[in-house]
Amino acid sequence: MSVSKLSKEQFGQFVDAMLAADRKVIGVVAKDDRFQFDELQSASALRLDYDVTILPPKKYVLPQIEPLLQFEVGGGAQSVMNYEPMILLGVHPYDLVAIRQMDELFSQGEYDKHYMDRRKQITIIACDIARPSKNIFASSMETAVVSDGYDILITDIGDAYLLDVATEKGHALMSYAKALAPAAAADIEKRQAIQEANRTGLNKHKLACKPSYLPKLMEKAYNHPVWLEKARLCFSCGSCNQVCPTCYCFDVQDQVNWDLKTGQRVRCWDGCLLENFATVAGDHNFRKDRASRFRHRLYRKAKYVPEKIGGQIACVGCGRCITACVADIANPVTIYNRLMEEQNLG
Ligand code: SF4
Ligand code: SF4
Incomplete structure (x- = not known):
């Protein structure tokens, strides 16, 4: 104003x-x-x-x-x-x-x-x-x-x-x-x-396409070998989720006090890279292998969330995941650019 x-x-x-x-x-x-x-x-x-x-x-x-x-x-x-x-x-x-x-x-x-x-x-x-x-x-x-x-x-x-x-x-x-x-x-x-x-x-890593192209790119990349290659080095530590400003997934837990009569229901941050993130009743884990969890994070940022909020990409380029990842595999730009180079190979 x-x-x-x-x-x-x-x-x-x-x-x-x-x-x-x-x-x-x-x-x-x-x-x-x-x-x-x-x-x-x-x-x-x-x-x-x-x-x-x-x-x-x-x-x-x-x-x-x-x-x-x-x-x-x-x-x-x-x-x-x-x-x-x-x-x-x-x-x-x-x-x-x-x-x-x-x-x-x-x-x-x-x-x-x-x-x-x-x-x-x-x-x-x-x-x-x-x-x-x-x-x-x-x-x-x-x-x-x-x-x-x-x-x-x-x-x-x-x-x-x-x-x-x-x-x-x-x-x-x-x-x-x-x-x-x-x-x-x-x-x-x-x-x-x-x-x-x-x-x-403000571009220490340069994306090789407009962000608006990423959902289209991801349509072709689901079976690309990059997910397995990168995930082999992944510790499933979830640091990339925790430091990310756009990761908002949470778990809901009931905590019972020592008196066994009172307690509280809390929600706490969760992360799709963690091994048990997708574990459901019956101990079934529908994203048990690291590669599918690693892929999911990148798909969520570039395809699933944009589909919910008018095409906005859920990576804002803060670079925190790059700094936080001890295995040096979390950089979204490295992965998207690789897919751009090989987009007919997926
Ligand atoms: S660079 Fe993107 S994916 Fe990484 S922490 Fe920042 S917003 Fe999240
Ligand atoms: S920070 Fe790196 S090693 Fe840890 S879960 Fe994320 S990609 Fe895997």
């Missing part, structure tokens, strides 16, 4: 004012030589110059372990639905695209009230990428820059931040900002230059 400017000192004061007002702010902080989203205690800890976080901000949108209901023998069950307001500060565009995809997936068909009620409490302050990570390929996936989906978008233009306030939630937060000035035409030009550079330059 409008673009404003704050000096870096004023921006720190803006964040500290939110914290002083007891707003829960989740921001990016350093963890040794890497970065993570964590609850902020002070603006001084915020690192908007980060390259990539170890885990994506999905851990706040879809927590690793989430109570769904509490039960008591003879006393019935009550849903757990008390979600507190939260500000997610510093979300990179590719992670924002992933959250937008989850918003669609959890609200269509079976409306997921737990996810959606929590999501409505979250205000997202996105942040243009200031430093590329070693494995990013967001430019290939067309997720390096966003024009919507955030409440506020901030861009580091050197001596100041520009704040693009897009929603009522975003405007409400601006009451914490002092000395807010409208961005000058020269500032907007700087922002455009940064975004244009990111649109094409």
